[in-house]
Amino acid sequence: MAQMLHDDCPGCAAPDLAFAQHDHAHCAHDALARAEALIAARGLRLTPVRRRTLEILLEAHRAMGAYDMLTRLAAEGFGNQPPVAYRALDFLEEQGLAHRIRRLNAFTACMHPGEAHAPAFLICRACDTVAEAPATPVLAALTKAARHSGFVIERSNIEALGLCHTCQEAAA
Amino acid sequence: MAQMLHDDCPGCAAPDLAFAQHDHAHCAHDALARAEALIAARGLRLTPVRRRTLEILLEAHRAMGAYDMLTRLAAEGFGNQPPVAYRALDFLEEQGLAHRIRRLNAFTACMHPGEAHAPAFLICRACDTVAEAPATPVLAALTKAARHSGFVIERSNIEALGLCHTCQEAAA
DNA sequence: ATATGTATGTAATACTATAACAGGTCAAGA
């Protein structure tokens, strides 16, 4: 296999460009390594179910429903009841390794764990790809609007539905 | 009953300040009147179920689940099966008279129908009140971030969870 | 070894949402 450098992978260099062509295996490997380190640093455990759940999310590179995940996990010998999937997914979300896309009732792997961020998601209604967009300015605007009412934001979810660049061209 | 002027009601003057004390009956009446006009202008019908659904949402002044709404409607002689509530709520949402809060699997009345807006919601985790915040700058930032990836936004939902001003004081 | 906190497996159930079809209402046009 060819050696891969971080800077050669557009997916890793600019994780917000999920729609762009890139060597996804590299992103996945990279994200998993960072996840391991993060969890260990927090004194928590990336157990087999949790680790495998994250791997599946990373490989899928798209939003997955909890029951899709459950099917995959069960096929690999883990439990086959909903809490198995929900517990792993919830853990990953709490640790910032995955995000919940409420519009889709689905979960997606975080492409840059560790960096503090309240993400914004761009959901293509044609190809179902979910991209994580840089949301710092968005969150800033939201925080400002909230402060105007004396409201303090603790968590936020910002999701947009539309068409990605590729699907726009396909439609035209 | 005392006569109420539009400008005397903080809820109507600044609908984004849902947490502020205000004469809510006035807001509700006002919003309902505007809803009637809007629907008529579009050649659509605000039928009894739809109208009553909107009234209940306005009176509740908080997010309501579809099944809560169904219970209310059924008690008043309307159908008692889920589609009854979902159809009315979906209609109201399509017409911009109600909004869906995905984080809560719930619906809330729009406090300023007719004005084009992609709303941002502030959800107080203590009192469950949902406020509609001015989101124009937020949406602008989101649109800009999306354009950077060539993504075109069609619909968006922006929701923040936290503590409203009142509940912050109560906690302290 | 044992106690403690944490993780997993499973059963049962609750909650949310939609598909599909039947019957009713109403207005426009033959």
Place this chain on the structure above:
DNA sequence: TCTTGACCTGTTATAGTATTACATACATAT
């Protein structure tokens, strides 16, 4: 007037999403 067609409501049935509760197992530190 009658009919047609669009739309609205009601109902049955089912699909999809998520949680509670409890039992067991595993890890770590005394």
